[in-house]
Amino acid sequence: MDEFLIFGSKEYGLLLLTLFFSRGMDILSTWVATPNLVLEGNPIAKLLGWRWGIPVNVGICLVLAFWPLPAIVLSTTSVLVAARNFQSAWLMRSMGEEAYREWHVARIQETPIALFLLCLAGNTVLTACVGGVLILFSQMLVVPFGIGAGIVAYGGAVAFYTLLALWRLRRAALRQERRAKELAAKEEALALESDNLAGVCAGEDGAGK
Numbered sequence: 001m002d003e004f005l006i007f008g009s010k011e012y013g014l015l016l017l018t019l020f021f022s023r024g025m026d027i028l029s030t031w032v033a034t035p036n037l038v039l040e041g042n043p044i045a046k047l048l049g050w051r052w053g054i055p056v057n058v059g060i061c062l063v064l065a066f067w068p069l070p071a072i073v074l075s076t077t078s079v080l081v082a083a084r085n086f087q088s089a090w091l092m093r094s095m096g097e098e099a100y101r102e103w104h105v106a107r108i109q110e111t112p113i114a115l116f117l118l119c120l121a122g123n124t125v126l127t128a129c130v131g132g133v134l135i136l137f138s139q140m141l142v143v144p145f146g147i148g149a150g151i152v153a154y155g156g157a158v159a160f161y162t163l164l165a166l167w168r169l170r171r172a173a174l175r176q177e178r179r180a181k182e183l184a185a186k187e188e189a190l191a192l193e194s195d196n197l198a199g200v201c202a203g204e205d206g207a208g209k
Helices: 010-033 043-064 068-095 097-110 113-136 142-208
Strands: none
Touching: 010 043, 010 068, 043 068, 068 097, 068 142, 097 142, 113 142
């Protein structure tokens, strides 16, 4: 599994094409779903953007093609991520990125957190179990082991980025709630100050009479 391939060899070329295809499908599915990267869950990919993201991925493919195991793992994970993106890409495009995000956030806020986490665990853990079984029966052969590890990595990535998005959402909600309380406190203080000022003016008017 630790064997490195020679640049220009048949095996290197095959792995390179596999990586280009899998990473290309991931990038294409992301572009179809969110061309402005508004819905991109990976903060690193969002930071790189299209300008730097594509050349960085090309570089990663050129390097990983020397090492079969991580190349197969990454290719498997990328294909599964692309398939997941394509599943909802039509809805994201038809609604628009901002509208879809608002709709998605509203659905999460209306869902009990325990139910959401239970469904997320069912999705990711069951997917990872398939990869785990494949690893168990791979007899340490690089292709089935790498595919199994890629499936497990995919399940872990979905869980991680979904929980990251949920944490950001809850943090934003708490921040918004705190700002609303601060605004309400300021308005209450201004109202009280206005009442006091009105009372003072009324007292002065009464004294003047």
